[in-house]
Amino acid sequence: xxxxxxxxxxxxxxxxxxxxxxxxxxxxxxxxxxxxxxxxxxxxxxxxxxxxxxxxxxxxxxxxxxxxxxxxxxxxxxxxxxxxxxxxxxxxxxxxxxxxxxxxxxxxxxxxxxxxxxxxxxxxxxxxxxxxxxxxxxxxxxxxxxxxxxxxxxxxxxxxxxxxxxxxxxxxxxxxxxxxxxxxxxxxxxxxxxxxxxxxxxxxxxxxxxxxxxxxxxxxxxxxxxxxxxxxxxxxxxxxxxxxxxxxxxxxxxxxxxxxxxxxxxxxxxxxxxxxxxxxxxxxxxxxxxxxxxxxxxxxxxxxxxxxxxxxxxxxxxxxxxxxxxxxxxxxxxxxxxxxxxxxxxxxxxxxxxxxxxxxxxxxxxxxxxxxxxxxxxxxxxxxxxxxxxxxxxxxxxxxxxxxxxxxxxxxxxxxxxxxxxxxxxxxxxxxxxxxxxxxxxxxxxxxxxxxxxxxxxxxxxxxxxxxxxxxxxxxxxxxxxxxxxxxxxxxxxxxxxxxxxxxxxxxxxxxxxxxxxxxxxxxxxxxxxxxxxxxxxxxxxxxxxxxxxxxxxxxxxxxxxxxxxxxxxxxxxxxxxxxxxxxxxxxxxxxxxxxxxxxxxx
Amino acid sequence: xxxxxxxxxxxxxxxxxxxxxxxxxxxxxxxxxxxxxxxxxxxxxxxxxxxxxxxxxxxxxxxxxxxxxxxxxxxxxxxxxxxxxxxxxxxxxxxxxxxxxxxxxxxxxxxxxxxxxxxxxxxxxxxxxxxxxxxxxxxxxxxxxxxxxxxxxxxxxxxxxxxxxxxxxxxxxxxxxxxxxxxxxxxxxxxxxxxxxxxxxxxxxxxxxxxxxxxxxxxxxxxxxxxxxxxxxxxxxxxxxxxxxxxxxxxxxxxxxxxxxxxxxxxxxxxxxxxxxxxxxxxxxxxxxxxxxxxxxxxxxxxxxxxxxxxxxxxxxxxxxxxxxx
Numbered sequence: 001x002x003x004x005x006x007x008x009x010x011x012x013x014x015x016x017x018x019x020x021x022x023x024x025x026x027x028x029x030x031x032x033x034x035x036x037x038x039x040x041x042x043x044x045x046x047x048x049x050x051x052x053x054x055x056x057x058x059x060x061x062x063x064x065x066x067x068x069x070x071x072x073x074x075x076x077x078x079x080x081x082x083x084x085x086x087x088x089x090x091x092x093x094x095x096x097x098x099x100x101x102x103x104x105x106x107x108x109x110x111x112x113x114x115x116x117x118x119x120x121x122x123x124x125x126x127x128x129x130x131x132x133x134x135x136x137x138x139x140x141x142x143x144x145x146x147x148x149x150x151x152x153x154x155x156x157x158x159x160x161x162x163x164x165x166x167x168x169x170x171x172x173x174x175x176x177x178x179x180x181x182x183x184x185x186x187x188x189x190x191x192x193x194x195x196x197x198x199x200x201x202x203x204x205x206x207x208x209x210x211x212x213x214x215x216x217x218x219x220x221x222x223x224x225x226x227x228x229x230x231x232x233x234x235x236x237x238x239x240x241x242x243x244x245x246x247x248x249x250x251x252x253x254x255x256x257x258x259x260x261x262x263x264x265x266x267x268x269x270x271x272x273x274x275x276x277x278x279x280x281x282x283x284x285x286x287x288x289x290x291x292x293x294x295x296x297x298x299x300x301x302x303x304x305x306x307x308x309x310x311x312x313x314x315x316x317x318x319x320x321x322x323x324x325x326x327x328x329x330x331x332x333x334x335x336x337x338x339x340x341x342x343x344x345x346x347x348x349x350x351x352x353x354x355x356x357x358x359x360x361x362x363x364x365x366x367x368x369x370x371x372x373x374x375x376x377x378x379x380x381x382x383x384x385x386x387x388x389x390x391x392x393x394x395x396x397x398x399x400x401x402x403x404x405x406x407x408x409x410x411x412x413x414x415x416x417x418x419x420x421x422x423x424x425x426x427x428x429x430x431x432x433x434x435x436x437x438x439x440x441x442x443x444x445x446x447x448x449x450x451x452x453x454x455x456x457x458x459x460x461x462x463x464x465x466x467x468x469x470x471x472x473x474x475x476x477x478x479x480x481x482x483x484x485x486x487x488x489x490x491x492x493x494x495x496x497x498x499x500x501x502x503x504x505x506x507x508x509x510x511x512x513x514x515x516x517x518x519x520x521x522x523x524x525x526x527x528x529x530x531x532x533x534x535x536x537x538x539x540x541x542x543x544x545x546x547x548x549x550x551x552x553x554x555x556x557x558x559x560x561x562x563x564x565x566x567x568x569x570x571x572x573x574x575x576x577x578x579x580x581x582x583x584x585x586x587x588x589x590x591x592x593x594x595x596x597x598x599x600x601x602x603x
Numbered sequence: 604x605x606x607x608x609x610x611x612x613x614x615x616x617x618x619x620x621x622x623x624x625x626x627x628x629x630x631x632x633x634x635x636x637x638x639x640x641x642x643x644x645x646x647x648x649x650x651x652x653x654x655x656x657x658x659x660x661x662x663x664x665x666x667x668x669x670x671x672x673x674x675x676x677x678x679x680x681x682x683x684x685x686x687x688x689x690x691x692x693x694x695x696x697x698x699x700x701x702x703x704x705x706x707x708x709x710x711x712x713x714x715x716x717x718x719x720x721x722x723x724x725x726x727x728x729x730x731x732x733x734x735x736x737x738x739x740x741x742x743x744x745x746x747x748x749x750x751x752x753x754x755x756x757x758x759x760x761x762x763x764x765x766x767x768x769x770x771x772x773x774x775x776x777x778x779x780x781x782x783x784x785x786x787x788x789x790x791x792x793x794x795x796x797x798x799x800x801x802x803x804x805x806x807x808x809x810x811x812x813x814x815x816x817x818x819x820x821x822x823x824x825x826x827x828x829x830x831x832x833x834x835x836x837x838x839x840x841x842x843x844x845x846x847x848x849x850x851x852x853x854x855x856x857x858x859x860x861x862x863x864x865x866x867x868x869x870x871x872x873x874x875x876x877x878x879x880x881x882x883x884x885x886x887x888x889x890x891x892x893x894x895x896x897x898x899x900x901x902x903x904x905x906x907x908x909x910x911x912x913x914x915x916x917x918x919x920x921x922x923x924x925x926x927x928x929x
Contacts, residue, residue: 099827102827120836
């Protein structure tokens with residue numbers, strides 16, 4: 001084995017706050033060979049990001065590097081003088097972070113900023129040469145029309161494109177090491193899969209070493225030959241990624257692995273009992289008008305939801321999945337009747353909501369409740385817990401004593417400590433806060449709960465606890481749930497039927513088993529194929545993975561709106577917009593060339 | 604193309620605002636007590652002369668008609684003539700009704716344009732003083748929150764904001780012109796007469812700039828793209844000068860627009876104290892003399908200035924930050 005490019009020994013970082021010292025990175029040692037991809041996994045708060053920043057000495061108070069060496073290309077970064085450090089950072093070591101949208105000056109063209117960076121670290125490069133080099137890299141990370149996009153500012157890019165820009169920013173100085181800190185975390189699953197594939201291709205052609213950090217072992221496993229497992233600042237286990245996944249030796253690694261929800265292996269898809277229809281959505285349309293940039297009085301139509309129909313039955317868990325921009329948030333607002341659809345109708349318990357009087361609508365609102373994603377922004381900060389939970393009851397005209405009694409019951413039911421009743425929500429965890437929100441919805445005895453990414457802000461353990469709570473409440477009260485989520489594993493575990501949305505339409509609606517094992521729509525297969533898994537993915541990347549990004553909902557392709565990315569698109573897809581066709585078993589798919597019984601493609 | 608449609612839209616909005624201002628000012632002035640016809644001819648004139656004057660000026664017509672004819676005059680750039688001011692300059696308030704010089708009254712537009720350069724000069728100088736003090740200190744304060752530059756900025760701001768301008772004007776006059784004889788204070792006979800009032804105005808503006816800049820610089824410095832700039836290989840000076848200040852400048856530009864609007868509107872108290880012949884002094888005298896056309900003219904002129912400055916400020920802000928294009 002050649003000399004390592006990076007050798008870290010006994011690295012320690014402390015957090016000093018209010019006179020107390022907390023060890024964030026504890027005695028970490030590892031080495032990285034030239035051209036190697038080394039994975040680093042651990043939960044949120046395990047010290048991964050601090051470690052990443054300590055490697056380039058970007059540590060500021062209250063954090064402090066207290067011990068160790070970071071030997072990079074033969075020299076200790078921690079003892080370099082500032083001028084020598086400046087020659088390494090951003091030059092020999094590239095850095096890509098988890099927030100591509102916030103990583104560059106939002107006002108200035110991205111091309112100009114990367115040229116600025118390149119010429120800061122390598123002043124001998126001329127302006128024209130730097131520009132050519134940046135453009136060349138834009139092509140290599142497959143940013144479409146590089147010379148036009150060179151002059152655009154960050155806000156004109158999508159998250160996935162911006163992450164490509166940041167990859168160029170890191171690679172443009174031809175570094176020998178790139179630190180990639182959670183780079184796929186903010187991205188949609190198909191886009192994240194593209195980024196992973198891109199990095200895999202680049203590092204083979206550039207011979208750059210990567211330290212690839214993520215909180216998810218399946219993500220790391222896509223790239224890294226070796227992986228470090230970090231817990232509370234310490235490296236608890238390291239080894240070949242495949243071996244780590246197959247035969248974990250440390251209890252912590254085993255816990256990490258056990259929290260990865262299975263998709264195909266040993267999965268029992270929940271099946272629903274047939275009940276009456278609670279919510280009936282019929283051909284709902286919502287279009288927004290946005291003034292066109294640079295025009296005096298012209299408007300663009302953003303077709304957020306285009307003719308969506310489905311029914312949710314009593315006691316059913318209905319899932320709606322799709323990537324950002326597919327219209328699921330707009331649909332949520334329509335379902336919760338925060339906005340009215342431009343066309344179509346939404347009926348709840350057989351009553352069309354648009355025909356109800358204001359009074360009966362308020363009465364009806366008791367029966368369907370919305371739970372939001374952000375547990376911090378959705379609670380009034382200055383109100384005691386019990387009062388918060390009483391509030392919906394008081395709004396609906398219950399007397400105080402009754403409201404207090406019901407609120408206390410609800411607190412016990414969702415697992416909130418009765419001692420918290422008169423406290424403010426300050427200092428409560430995200431999970432506890434979501435429990436308050438659940439209690440607030442629960443006191444009204446609703447029939448339907450709409451969960452808009454309600455669990456995405458929580459860690460795996462809290463998520464599992466709340467899912468159990470949801471199941472328990474369903475068994476007691478017969479609730480129906482609508483899960484709106486981008487998390488396929490969650491939907492796999494909870495939902496009876498699932499709708500897949502793409503550009504404002506449902507492209508496939510099927511029961512759990514069909515959707516995950518024998519989906520008919522190529523987009524569903526692409527979504528499943530893009531999921532990072534440790535188990536064998538039934539839908540191989542090579543066959544199903546998508547290129548490009550969804551088109552803008554302002555400028556939809558004619559015919560089938562998925563055809564611009566579809567691997568199965570043929571000529572007739574340009575002419576015909578496929579309707580959502582009923583298939584066997586109460587399932588639906590909107591595709592002219594849908595996958596029928598192609599078991600050969602399913603591995 | 605974009606700038607054209609932006610200008611077109613903003614100018615239309617602006618004219619609507621100005622029309623509204625004209626309407627309000629016009630109505631208010633007709634409602635308040637005081638007969639302008641009597642004012643013009645003088646208190647001693649017989650009623651018949653007053654009635655004749657009123658007829659001559661069209662003051663006996665219904666108010667909506669008066670408003671329409673005023674609007675059509677405005678459209679041709681005619682702001683009317685002052686009731687009391689002659690072209691020569693001195694006020695005629697007290698002279699006899701049959702004095703022949705009465706007829707030669709000054710055009711409102713000329714009166715405003717005559718004082719405008721003085722006000723512009725004062726505004727520019729005070730803004731320059733304020734910026735040269737507040738920008739470096741505010742930036743430093745934002746770069747080192749909680750440290751001494753921040754505390755100094757906060758302290759200086761508090762002192763400035765709690766100093767009454769009339770008091771400061773008098774004290775500065777006492778020390779700088781009476782005792783030390785460094786600067787002239789009263790009236791106007793050259794550029795040096797602008798300095799004292801400009802200092803007093805600058806002291807009024809400084810706290811706003813300081814506060815805005817410290818807050819926005821401190822905020823930008825916490826942004827991710829500034830935090831990771833050193834890891835990307837950018838130097839600190841480059842990061843601060845190009846990226847942090849560029850982003851922090853937008854709230855400042857908006858603030859300066861409002862401040863400049865106020866300064867151009869004439870600063871009543873300060874111009875009065877220093878007897879500085881700007882728009883503010885003109886306003887005070889017009890009000891005291893119940894010189895309706897002049898008050899109307901000044902009010903409309905100021906609203907036009909405000910609208911124009913705001914359009915300009917938005918254009919500048921858009922050049923600094925293209926995200927603001929809408």
